[in-house]
Structure formats: C-alpha cells, structure tokens
Amino acid sequence: MKLHNIYFGNVNYEEKQSGKERPVVVVNVDDKNADGTYVFGIYTYRKWFKSLENVKRYHEITDLRSAGLNRRCFVDVARAINVEAVAIHKYKHLGALSESDSDALIAKMKEYERLA
Numbered sequence: 884m885k886l887h888n889i890y891f892g893n894v895n896y897e898e899k900q901s902g903k904e905r906p907v908v909v910v911n912v913d914d915k916n917a918d919g920t921y922v923f924g925i926y927t928y929r930k931w932f933k934s935l936e937n938v939k940r941y942h943e944i945t946d947l948r949s950a951g952l953n954r955r956c957f958v959d960v961a962r963a964i965n966v967e968a969v970a971i972h973k974y975k976h977l978g979a980l981s982e983s984d985s986d987a988l989i990a991k992m993k994e995y996e997r998l999a
Contacts, residue, residue, distance in 0.1 A: 951978025
C-alpha cells in the first residue's frame with residue numbers, strides 16, 4: 884500500500900457500526916502499526932461543495948484517469964478515517980493521484996490545518 888493510492892472498499896463510520904462502500908485515498912501509512920493507516924473519503928461532485936465552508940475542506944481531483952475515477956470527485960481533508968492495514972488490502976485498487984494532484988492535496992491539507 885502506497886501513499887496517495889486510491890482504493891474502493893467498505894469504510895466504517897467512527898460514530899456508527901455501519902459503513903459505506905466508497906473510494907478512498909491513502910494519506911498516512913504506518914507499516915509497524917496495524918491500525919496506522921489513514922485515508923480520506925472521496926466524494927462525487929455536489930452543488931453544495933461550492934459553499935465557502937466546503938471549499939476549505941474539499942480538494943478536487945483533476946487527473947481522474949490516473950486516479951482510476953470517471954466522475955468529478957473531491958477529497959474531504961477534514962476527516963481522516965482510520966483503516967486497518969489488513970482491511971485495506973481487501974479493497975480494490977483503482978489508481979493513484981497524479982504528482983500534481985498529490986502536491987495540491989498536501990497543500991489543501993496544510994491550508995485546512997492552518998484555518999481549523
């Protein structure tokens with residue numbers, strides 16, 4: 884599993900016992916710790932993403948082909964989701980962020996942390 888790779892699988896919600904299948908991007912990998920892998924959820928475009936509050940927390944993926952996605956999508960940088968390393972290996976690998984998308988995602992993460 885590599886940083887900024889994109890997978891599709893069932894992601895459990897922290898506040899509930901249930902989950903949902905969705906694409907995710909790997910943002911932190913700790914091979915020494917079984918639960919040290921964090922991902923951000925990827926969401927398809929919604930009109931409300933354009934609100935000022937949401938612009939701060941969503942990064943738009945520009946290179947959809949490299950990411951293995953076929954619709955306009957955004958990464959939610961406000962909520963890192965902990966995924967067991969064992970579980971993510973069961974996910975379907977879709978692709979990876981391009982270099983420019985990776986750089987832009989890192990910048991968005993830093994910007995969000997600064998504003999939060």
